[in-house]
Each structure stands twice: as structure tokens, then as C-alpha cells.
Amino acid sequence: MTVSLPTLRHPTAYDMQRALLHGPQLSPRGYRHLQVAPLSGAIGAEVTGLDLAGLDDRTMTEIATALADHLVLVFPDQGLAPGNQIAFARRLGPVKPWPYASPMGGFPELTELVSGPADIHNFGGGWHTDSSTFPQPPAYTVLQCIEGPPAGGDTSFANQVLAWETLPQEVREGLDGLRLIHATSKGFGDHARSTGSGDVTTTPVVVPAEHEGLESSHPVARTHPVTGRKALYVNAGFAARFDGWSAEQSQPLLDALAAHGGIPEFTCRVRWRPGTLVVWDNRCCLHYAHNDYAGQRRVMRRAVVEGEIPV
């Protein structure tokens, strides 16, 4: 075991530049079947010129490549029917119902995330990666906008490969091999209730009895099964403590890593319109649902694609 947890300094511009230069955002590859326009220097691309309801295998292969390159893909003007959204998600891997909210009628693989005009809290506020408390957290999330405010309700994403690569060498060495406990109680339990973040009125999150107290231990630096690149796999939403350390001992470094993971240079911000569908890779990015549309209604449909045991 490590003798002490490392302390963290802010990355220098040089750390940042070095990591960014090797990312595909600034020199996207040529695609045959897709039009891909990166959204920022760090992460995310808009993909136009196709209908996700009728993809041939070659196009699907290119979508998988683009996802590995850009981590987040935004497909405007899709308007997929529930069955088609599930079918598209299945092409990325096994799709299972998410057990913490009631599924959409007739489509157990879809969760409808509804924010009502009177809601105070939103679903997915705060930087997090989906369901990292599961032993096998979802690899991808497929989210489609059904209804939303004219402005507000954006989702931001942060590239955690860059977050890892910009950590100082000695911090990376200190963290490599370390494991983190992700706890359901942190995101959805008493802790969440006491801070209000788990109190979502229109789409209540109900932790099923068999998930009460669920915790999973995952590596702090997670290796992506496709790219082989390491990503920082720490999120403030669920991170309870380092394995072998108390919550109190862990908190200063967890706070520092959470702040590091959300540095604006690692991010992009996606604006939704009805019909926009976004796919992201939970293994190497964080996301944040902006709760800035008070008094308005927003409806999203979500499917999650099963992933591996993190290594």
C-alpha cells in the first residue's frame, strides 16, 4: 500500500498543451460515412448526415471509431422512436434496464428523465460518470432529447484521459494501482438526501433493496479496453474513499482530483434540441447536467449500454 496519498498541484499550461496535442480533436481523421465536426479542442463532436434508425454495418463501425476518438458524439435531428433508440444502443453492446427509476411504459430498457417546471433539483447535476457504483458500470449512455427549454439544460462533458495525462508524473505514480470505493449511498443515499442532490421530484430515484449499501472498488486510473489509454476514473458524485483509507483521509485528494477533472480545458458543452441524441463513453469522460432552466419542462430518454469490469 502507498505510504501517503499524493498531493496535487494545478497542471501547468505545458502539461495541458502536451496532452491536447496528441488528442484527435484538433486533427480529426477523415470519415467515409460520417460528417464529424469537433466541438472543442478537448472532447466531443457533432455528427451529421445520417439516420441512426437505418445504419449499415460499415457506418456503425465508423461511429464506434468516432466514439473512441471523440468520447462524446452528438447526433442532431434524430427523433428516434423508443424502439429505434433501444435498437441503436444495442449495436454498441448489451442494453439492460436501469434499476433505480421506473422504466418507460412498454420499454423497460428506457428511463424517461423528466424535469417538471416546479422541480428544484435536476437529474445528473454535478460532475459524475453513470453508475460507477456497479461492479460493471455502463460503457455508454445513449440520451435523446424529447422536449426541452429554448435555452438552458445543456450537458457538459470532461475528457478524463486528458485529466489523467495532465497530472504531474509523481501524482500519476502515486495513484497508479490505487483503488477507489464508489458508493451508492454517496450518490443516492442519505448523503445525497442531506445535500439535496438526490432529491429529484419528477423523476424519483429509488434505490432497490438489493442495491442498498452497494459499493464497488475500481482502479483510480482505468485503462480503456479499445484505446488502451488510461483515464482518471474518479467522480465526486459517487467517490466515497480510497480503498484502504478512511473517508476523512481520502477527502482532500478526492476534492483536488474532482476539481482537476473539471478543468475547463478538458470540456465541451452540448446544447440540446428536441430530437438530438448524444452517446458518450462513461469509461473516459465525466458529464454534468446544467440545472439552469427553472420553471420549464424537460424530457429526456436514456438507455445505458453495459460495460466491462474496470481494469
Next chain:
Amino acid sequence: MPGYVSTFQYQSAICHAPQFAPRTYEHFTVNPVTGALGAEVEGIDLRTASDAAIAELEQALVDHIALMIRDQSFEPAEQIAFANRLGRAFPWPFARQMDGYPEITELLQEPADKYAFGGTWHSDSCNFEKPPKYTMLHCVECPPVGGDTGFSNQYLAWESLDPALRAELENVHTVASAELGYGTGSQDAEVLANTATPVTYTPDAAHETVHPLARTHPVTGRKALYTCDSFTARFEGKTQEESLPLLRKLWAHAITPEFTCRLRWKPGSLAIWDNRCCMHYAHSDYPGHRRLMRRIVVEGERPV
């Protein structure tokens, strides 16, 4: 200081913001980009705009705080003339001025630069006795992607603080100095001096200025949080060590994502923002590319 922003506090703050109920403008179109602040403006040529159109533009600035005005083909003299219709454009003393146009600072990033000008959350020159009320940037050249500017609404930051804390902080002042950002002791001093837009350190940088922590906007009468880690050294009457714990919490609070927007540049775009009620952040995510912006600052009032 509460552990976290009360969601209710910022919901009630956001509900009253004009982002959700933009007024109808006669001389141009305005499209808000988030629920917090920021709008894209189209359909106006600022070189030939009437007085009525300029007055309406100032109203849009009051409503949306940061505007990205598309498709402006300014010559430097035209940009200065436009700035002078909003107040007094003045030369900015910490960088070399554009030849023949002292009111303009050219912010140039070369592909090999390792430092981006403005790469922290800050309000421009809040170390001045009379900090600029507006800053405008005209984009001459930018990368195809990257280099966005983020903005954060500091009315919302102030109004969403816990009421008890607001009452405690209402009459507190802070001490600001450019020493932190540009001084010889600055952690970025070396990179600052070695980029295409070197920031010139002068003894003035150490000059300390006292401003209210909650600043009242002269037009709206609303209070805005007015502090940033680039310039705020400490609370007046306290040491830096005593001040930093609460200051750090306020700085983190001030950039809660719900208060922010992010604007993307195109050549010819002109952004104007109100430094009295927002902070901004230049994203340095475009290594290997060139970016050239022309900046003018418009003099403001002494903060009250």
C-alpha cells in the same frame, strides 16, 4: 458558508433573469445561449448603427451580460469609434499597444505558445481604481475548433449565496492587485513573459485597490459578487491566510456551472461583456493553432 449552493437559491435567482423571457429588439436579433447569461446577436453592422440601435445594444448587454455579435468587419479605427460610443476606450497599460491604435491590444497566440492570455476565471483589471465596465474582443483569426470563452453571471453568484452569509458579507471589502497575476512572484511570470503577447510587468502591478465584495451595478441596481483569484489578495483588514479559506469557497461558488455559458468564436465575431457583473475564462485548448483577437476596454465607474 454552506457546504454546497442551495439549488433553491439559484433556481429562484435564475427564474428572474431575462434569459428566459428575452425582450423583442428592433434593430437586431438576440438568441440566449443558456439559462444564466449570454446571447448571440445577428443582423447589425456596428460601423453604421444608429444611436437608437446602440442604445438598444446597451439594453441587450444589461439583459444578457455577454453578447457574441456575429459578422463584424471592423478596421481598427472603426472598432475604436464603436467603443467610444459606449464610453471612453482607454489604452491598457500591461501589454504592448497596436501600432497607431493605442486603445487596441492585440492578443496573439502563436501555434507554439504554451500560455493563453486570460486563462483563469477573472473580471478584467479589477485591480484598477476604475476597472473597465466593458471589454470587447474582435476575432481576426481563430482555430477551427477550440479557444471558446466562458462567462459566469456574478449576480446569480451573489443572489444564490446563503442569505445569512450574504448579510455577513454585504459590507465587506477586498484588496486587489495585479501582483498575483502579472507580478514577478506570479507562478506564470515566466510563461507570461515568453508568449506572442507578453504581459509587461510594471511597478504599477503591485498597486493595491480596495473594492466592495458585493458590487452594485449602476444600471440595474443589482448586486454582483466581485472577486477572483487572479486579482483578489485578501479581505480588507484581514491577512491573506485568514482570508483564503472563505475566498476559495467564494471563487469555487462563483463558477458553478449553472451560472455560466460558453461562446464559440468565428472570424469577424465581436464579443462584448460587462465586467461589473460577470467573469470570463479563455479556454486554452488549441495548441498548434494561431489565434488573433483585438481587445478594447471601456472605462467604468469606481465600484460601489
